[in-house]
Amino acid sequence: MSRTNSPSLPDSPGTQPEGAPHDPEATPHDPHTVAVTGISKSFGAVHALTGVTLDFPPGRVTALMGENGAGKSTLLKILTGVHRPTTGQIRIDGRPVELHSPAQARAAGIRIIPQEPEIIPHLSVAENVYAGSLPRRRGRILDRAELRRRVEADLTRLGFADVLDPWLPGSRLTPAQRQLVEIMRALTGDTPARLIAFDEPTSSLSEHEVDALFALIRRLRGQGIAIVYVSHRMREIFRLADRVAVLRDGGLVDVQPADDTDEGELVRLMVGRDLTGMFVRHRVATDRLVLDVRGVTTDDVQDISLKVHAGEVVGLAGLIGAGRSELALALAGDLPLRDGNVTIDGKALRSGHPGDAIRAGLGLAPEERKAQALFLHRSVRDNTTLVVLDRLRRFRFVRRSAERELAQQYTDRLRVRTPSINHEVRKLSGGNQQKIVLARWLARKPKVLILDEPTRGIDVGAKAEIYRIIADLAKDGVAVLVISSELPELLGLADRVVVMQGGRITGELDHSEADEESILALAMADDLAGSHSGVTS
Template identity: 40%
Template structure:
């Protein structure tokens, strides 16, 4: 008989109007890497929160290491050896890497924190896990990828026997993901059990032993990874077959709409490019290449030190995001929670946030017009919600991304900038976003797309500008795309 470390029985979690989990029965074997897959809203995040004590189940039981619980508290969960790495970081920005790793478990000399001892142990942990990171640096001075690695190190340092990883590789490059997979293999050798949640299905087949599927709050099936194909897995997840192909928009690419010449600021060094009407222009490069900083400058969120931008034949010099929106440029940022939407507001309030002036008369919002706009985008983007009055913080990651999209689309911008548009989003939602992008360019809009997913970048872009260390590293047209060449270009200025 297999050694079962976790078994849940008939777990349910109900919210007003929503069955987040509906009679889930599920088990995990000791020492395995077990993937949980499902579309956004399938119940994965709720399931994690119940295991970590963040949420209480409405009914059902949790059995861990042979002992049964009606619910877990966060303290109980930690004492049982359960750790979690969420998509959203729980780091203290102005503390060092070492201080974050030992936060809440500080090494002390009497009542004084022993920083030297923590730094020494942090260095040893990095060496053991094959990670090259400066433990003295403040976390706020690290890129997103390295912040994720610190989260991983923090969980590993607790000597947890059961680690839940929620989209841990979403912000990581190919090279960093390889380092991370080595960490997982090391943990597996030490008989640590891992629940691995990822929308990158290729990772499931590369690193996991078994995979389970959730759909609409229900447990569907568990399979050994070697006994299921990617196509079969997707069908279980979405209840239908999806094409592996990227949609091809039916439109004619027009004249140059946006021209950027020799743009510079603290993170961008002499970048020039052109965007044509009806085009999807992809930006490739490694994490830290300056792609996000470039588009933030164009949008008006970051300062421009020198260079010129011409938009619709006129000089364009944005000083704030309001200038970008006023000119007709919208940004869907990489960090949807921190920059894309206001989590404490409703779906309705977020969608109309940037167009309140346009839908108001004498400073009074026209409710009929507001309702029409909100209902239109909830329907068009297939936002899963019981009501437009649902708080955005209560939505799944994929549906939060759709609200960010709706907010940008409501402004009716000519240029839409998508920064990592499908990060942390399931395969079904990805298809919806790809189809939406095609509809936008067919309607005459132009798109700038930053993506660290090579197949997405190649599959969706009409041209690709590659950046390296804040500079142009080259440009490729369709027919010239090659993953190896793209990676070489992305590394050329390092």
């Protein structure tokens, strides 16, 4: 979709508060524009937003960028009626409005596609899409004929008919299909959508699914819908956005056309400093073998053998479904082995015994930190000290002063942004939650640390800090295995890259010879071989 299809909007000088960054396209009083004016939001002594004035022009994609904790989520929650601003206004059709609930925001045409779709597992796709507005006969009985007519019409209209079975239960949906259900919710109903916010929508999607999502967003933009796009992935921003609005510490620092900026400038705006050296590390791998995996086979992976030495960072690459996360869980004892063995410093681990792995010195930061690693309603202290309580006991009792001291030591070391170590982990940003998972294992002083997608869903500043932590671990002699879907990350961090496809290792590349093309060739080896055999047959 060409950007020339987007309407030309006049400047409206004077709408920004004095001292705020000038947005050349700011039109808060345009009759077709949703805008916020002077929005501030405080939670007690914490100022989440301060004096933000920003419009969202119809037919344009506005990328909303900033570090975790910069105020992006708070701004989206104000737009969608979850939070009410402390000061300032939301303006629609040039008039101030108050949105007291998500239902009111939806009625006003404002929708959000959340980062983690809310799917009711025992209901069908159709019932999930129209939950709250299901067609009924005589006020009580579900009108299945009308539901079928409605969902089939909407699936056809949106182009989802070939990829989404309306009668599939929510529990059986893939991550991509869950996203499509949320998109259908946003685009159906009596009130047409005028603004749709996408919050990290590609975190669980394959490259093909990302392409399909972007095609849909461009189609929505062409229909005059304002799009707000939140992502930490720079490539997506420059591929999709018309303009970029950057928040830092709750304030709007700049709004720029996407074509007039670059990655380095956006990073500086977001974090207030230059991060060009964030992959710099001294390679200190030794000859001491720490992690030795031989012939490991489970229900998901076959005949996996790899080695990681002290002070070495080994990257594990592969496409979605290659078996990388399943291998990590097997090495940590969370999945039983059908064959093979795992040793740490020459000591064999028992299959299916996570406690053995922890005691031997292996730590795992899993891909789904909220579901698999954190107790969200417990404190920073509780989550940090979880795996070292045996070392903090005197007789049968945990020494609470020692526990507090240890938790404070590692939250300070990792620069965790939290009001206190007694703060609930669920209230922290994604980047700070990930640091808590790392702090837990650093407190245990591991010999081997497996990091599965360690920077997924976190901002560039937090990424730089996690890269620093990984470099420090390697410098201290820890053997590090990093699983990542971001190839620049693996290329910047790893001494060697091991590539998987279909549950098997298809190749290994030294840092000096690895590049994106060679990694992708190994990750798609079977597919490429199949296509070549098809041509020659």
